[in-house]
Amino acid sequence: MGSLAMEGDNHDQPLQVVMFPYLxxxxxxxFVHLSNALAANGVNVTFLTxxxxxxxIRLSLDPNIPILSYKLPPIDGLPSDVYSTNGCSEVLAELLRQAMDATRPQIAKILAKLSPQVVVFDFVQCWVPEVAELLGIKSIYFCVFNAISIASTILFGLTPHQRPSLWRLRLPPRELLSMYLRVKPYEVRGMLSNAHGSGSEASxxxxxxxxxxxxxxxxxxxxxxxxxPSIKYLSSQCRKPVLPTGVLLPKAPAGDLEPxxxxxxxxxxxxxxxxxxxGSESYLSMKQMKELVAGIEMTGFPFLAVLNTTADAPKDRQELEAEIGEKAGGRGMVSSGWVNQPLIVRHPAVGCYINHGGWSSIVEAVEGGCQLVMLPVKGDQYPNTKLMVMQLRAAVKINRRAWDGWFTRTAVRKAVRTVMVEGSKKGKVVRANNSKLREILQQEGLQEDYTKGFITMLTELVASL
Structure with a gap:
């Protein structure tokens, strides 16, 4: 494996990159998948967690990539056993963000000691660019979503102190105009769900x-x-390099499904x-979960529904198990907890995936051969859904009530059968576009080309020090 040599030193050395994801x-x-891609192309990567x-993490991270640890300082109200957002209520998630802010001195010391050329960080740690600049390190914000999620943010303005505006949301740039026509109130609230902080804390x-x-x-x-369109728009509006990484699909997961x-x-x-x-961090209300399951049952297709609640809602979980429960032995199964999603969407029997619009889940399911039915819950999931349904026309969404986003079992049935039953004109178009998208994702050498292009742009960025 060759190494990427940097100019300007007395001797050649590989590019040094530190990866610092949110919890x-x-x-x-x-971040793991990007780390693996970079390391496979000669970049020296260090992972912080x-x-x-x-x-x-070690199960998926290249064994040659070192992991350095830091500690979360104690925060009032944050239990010592909470170390990720998995199952967290919004209150605990906010406390976790505060704890991440308090790691700034530790991270500054780690970066000073490692002295990398580049630190790749997550948006929660928005203080990283200031720390990096003081140390002469280039900072890269890695958006684990996609370009349209940031493009949607730009519609609200790029000034941190500027208040979000519905008017700005309704007036997107020309390239994205068709995706934001007739935006509904529940979609606006969903996209603005991250716009408000707690008290004096940053949202x-x-x-x-x-x-x-x-x-x-x-x-x-x-x-x-x-x-x-979104990538070019970002570059023109932000006036800084925008570096596509490729979709970073992991290799087919090893192992087998639960017997x-x-x-x-x-x-x-x-x-x-x-x-x-x-996913692990998007939740429906109990009423919505029951309506969703009823709608899936009405489709006539066998189904596997994994529906979770927050960790601090034990009564909801008990009710979920008691009233919906597991229906194994029939044509439907409803459960909660963790499942091996990458293996499930690749299973030959699975033909349709009802999902929240998480970007990684979308590309994973398309690559696995699934038709997509979208039901976004918060934040970037709404622009992701617009991209897939309106621009790429490779998915359908469940119709919802304009004001509050409520959906009926009939709407669930209609959306699923649109992509699963032959004869629908709309379904035919969606299935064809889904297939084209899958061909792009599976194109041999595409990810490697993006990885090498990404490294080239990193090299040019570092050379501008």
Whole structure:
């Protein structure tokens, strides 16, 4: 494996990069996948995380990449056993963000000792660019979502102290105009869900805006083939490099599905099972979960629905298990907890994926051969849904009531059957575009080209020191 030599030293040495993700698994693993891609191309990578997360990260991270740990300072109200956002209420998630802010002195010391040329950080740690600049290190904000999620933020303005505005949201740039026509009130609230902080604390929105405004360059987990208008718009508006990383799909996961689940899925013909999951950090109300399951049952297709609640809602979990429960032995199964999603969406029996619109889940399912039914819950999931449904026309969404986003079981049934049953004109178009998108994601050498292009741009950025 060759190394990327840098000019300007007395001797050649590889590019040195530190990766610093937020404490959410939906953020951590894109950082892991980018780390692996860079290391495979000769970049020296160091990964920063908490000690308690090391075992899980190490399973997926290149064994040659060292992991350095830091500690969360104690924060009033934050239990000592909370070390990620998985299952966290918004109150605990806010306290976790405060704890991350308090790690700034530790991270500054680590960066000073390692002296990398580049630090790649997450938006919650919006103070990293200031720390990096003092140390002569280039800072890259890595958006683990995609370009349109930041483009949507730009519609509100790039000044951290500027208040979000519905008027600005309704007046996007020309390239994105069609995606924001007839925006509904529940979508606006969902996209603005991160716009407000707790008391004097910085909101997720202000953290994101600050990260975009203060970093040296922006990395987006996307491709020109999927998002050329948004990527070009970002570059022109932010006046700084925007570096597509590719979608960073991991290799097909090793291992097998849980025997009980594998046995259940193997009973059904190819492409007939509806899989439903909202990831580890997006939740529906109990009423919505019941309506969703009723709608999936009405489709007539076998289904696997994984529906979770926050860790601080034990009564909801008990009610979920008691009233919805597991229906194994029939054509439906409803459960909660962790499942091996990458293996599920690749299983031949699974043909449709009802999802929350998380970007990693979307590309993973398309690559795995699933039709997509979108039901966004918060934040970037709404622009992701607009991208897939309106621009790429490779998915359908569940119709919802304009004011509050309520959906009916009939709407669930209609959306699923649109992509699963032959004969629908709309379904035919969506399935064809989904197939084209899959061909792009599976194109041999595409990810490697993006990785090498990303490294070239990093090299040019460092050379501008």
């Amino acid at each position: 959410a698994f939906g953020h951590i693993f894109p 908490l000690p308690s997360l090391v075992p899980k 997720n929105f202000s953290r994101l805006v600050s990260s975009v405004a203060c970093c040296d360059a922006i990395a987006v987990k996307s491709t020109y083939e999927m998002e050329a 009980k689940l594998a046995e259940w899925l193997n009973k059904f013909p190819k492409g007939t099972v509806v899989f439903c999951s909202f």
